[in-house]
Amino acid sequence: EVQLVESGGGLVQAGGSLRLSCAASGLNFDDYGIGWFRQVPGKEREAVSCYSLSSHRTYYADSVKGRFTISRDNAKNTVYLQMNSLKPEDTAVYYCVAVLDVTMTPPFIVDYWGQGTQVTVSS
Numbered sequence: 001e002v003q004l005v006e007s008g009g010g011l012v013q014a015g016g017s018l019r020l021s022c023a024a025s026g027l028n029f030d031d032y033g034i035g036w037f038r039q040v041p042g043k044e045r046e047a048v049s050c051y052s053l054s055s056h057r058t059y060y061a062d063s064v065k066g067r068f069t070i071s072r073d074n075a076k077n078t079v080y081l082q083m084n085s086l087k088p089e090d091t092a093v094y095y096c097v098a099v100l101d102v103t104m105t106p107p108f109i110v111d112y113w114g115q116g117t118q119v120t121v122s123s
Contacts, residue, residue, distance in 0.1 A: 009117030022096035
């Protein structure tokens with residue numbers, strides 16, 4: 001079975017930083033892109049950042065370019081999202097996701113979702 005276990009969410013002041021972690025099991029990083037979506041109440045889930053090891057392609061939403069960085073520890077099967085210069089509009093539930101498409105081009109078809117972790121940025 002596929003499991004995506006997230007951690008690292010919390011409450012921070014604007015301008016601060018957080019690092020989200022996603023421990024993946026039951027899937028092959030060679031077959032799936034791994035990344036992060038986020039959702040605020042009343043809005044669609046939005047792709048934030050995704051990475052494909054097989055295609056060496058990375059996606060970042062325009063709203064987070066230059067502030068967020070996705071990375072992976074292959075030995076630990078863990079994907080990270082380093083979030084710097086956080087803004088109140090970054091407040092959302094963040095989900096680790098696995099996508100079969102390796103092109104890393106929207107729209108993404110998400111095959112697996114993590115449970116979500118809350119990120120709240122205060123002004």
